[in-house]
Amino acid sequence: MEEQSPTQKLALSREMTAGKANQVAVIVLLALLSTMTTLALPLIGGAFVAELEKGGGAVTSAALWMVAVGLAAAVTGTLSGYLLSKLGIELVTKLRVRTLRHALGLPLKIARREGTGDLAARLTSDSSQVRGLTEVGPLQLPMAALQVVATLVIMGLLDWVLLLMTVGSFLVAIIGVVFVIRAIRTKFEALQTGVGKLSDDFVATLEALTVVKAHRAESRLVRSFSARAENLGGLEIAAARLEAMVVPVMTLAQQVALVIVIMGGGVRYVSGELSLPNLVSFLLLLLQLAAPLVMAIQATGAIQAGLVAKQRFESVFSLPYEQVDDRTEGEPVAVAPGSPAVVLHGVGFAYEAGRPVLDEVGFIVPPNGLTAMVGRSGAGKTTVLGLIERFMELDSGKISVFGRELPDWPLSELRGRIAYVDQSFTLLRDTVRNNLLLGLDQTVPDEVLLDALEQVGLREEISALPQGLDTPIGGESDLSGGQRQRLALAGVLLSDARLVLLDEPSSQLDSLNEGRLREVVDRLAEDRAVLVVAHRLSTVQHARHVILLDRGKVLAQGTHERLMSESEPYAELVRGQMLRPVDSVSAS
């Protein structure tokens, strides 16, 4: 199978800025201006005090400068923040689109293992967490670091003794905070994985809501989901507790530094080693110093959550996926005329290592006509169809479709030649029309669609729906099992697939529709190969060839009549009504 599984590391900053050099330049420029104006403000404050001391005439202009620079700091900060948000949103959109594409391309086994809800969580909670990270990560943090360094340099130039006192007070706090940040990260990892798993199980439960209700299992499930939600709440509270410690610690450090600087600065001012304007500037800088530190630290939660979400995106993008283009470009794959539709030779397969489901399975499906596969529940019939569709990979043996071995088929071409109707007639949550047209490239006139529906006896029922062909199905308004089956078959009639794989349900149709459906299948089989997993006697009686599968092995094959006389297990299957006679089929 065309799979690829490179380890996908996400360089978020690069992803965010690729091809956007101009926007990035504007944002960096605005952010630099904002940082510089913020740094200049205390110095202008000091100049203002110096003018006051001197009683000079420049007091008013110093005050006006303070207002202008303050405004410039606010405007440039706001603008750069907005433009950065825009880049962040664009990045998240890109990640969502990539997730959608990758998730739909996952091999079935991996998609099931990963879980629908957990995959979907990438589009919701993980996306918003990455967005939170982009708000602070790429620009605000470097700018905050720049502001801290520049502030410290200016403070050192004003008075290095006071600077040492300031750094000493903050250092102890910062070391403590680093440990807290690490602990927060661990909590977020457990939390986000737990949220993904919870939503996955919850989605699966909602999909089985009928069973839940029929068994009155609501309360039990509420109890078990609530316990898990409370566990996650506990983790979140623990993370919040850690986060809550961060800001007070930093504020305390700032207050300690303030007291020390006021005392030390006062002494140095009195002794003439420091001027009053410089002391004022220093104090203003000290007050400003805490802001970027607190900002960075307050963002700790968002950053840690964002980094964990980033890893969760990486884990999806690293999963193998099937490269199925919409349609293969260029010449279609040539097939030898008259080759059998399917040949299985010595096929072995296990879903789990050590528990084989198919063992040395071999049979031939001719290029046209009806071939039926029968056998007890769990014999491996659906698995055979899945292997032909290449939903899974063989463990041993070979399968050829129209004379070409599976690995030699481009996946898209292979699946384009096959029409597959699964046992539960899964339909997309979309309109009747779009479900009918799912495998088709071109638009099809309504008359042709209605004609296909007519052939399966569904025209009247669909026409009676509120929006006819454009009625959405699968959500609030749904079709019955039998109607779904007939709709799926109408889709097959519309397709030009030369091989039809049909997983017949054990009971979906009344005898009227059963008869009609048999006619449709017979018509399909006139010029196409139809391989049907059969549960009805009527189907096997019509089949040109019947394959009896038992516990993963082909036990017998031939015509119905021949198997009845030569294969006791087959005759037993028929006698035991495993193959249902028409009149025992329940109404849909």
Ligand SMILES: Nc1ncnc2c1ncn2[C@@H]1O[C@H](COP(=O)(O)OP(=O)(O)OP(=O)(O)O)[C@@H](O)[C@H]1O
């Ligand atoms: N996704 C899966 N993972 C693991 N085991 C599976 C999976 N699907 C099927 N099996 C197992 O493989 C075996 C064959 O299943 P399969 O669905 O092919 O049987 P079947 O003959 O189509 O049965 P039925 O007539 O009841 O639909 C069964 O034992 C089943 O438990």
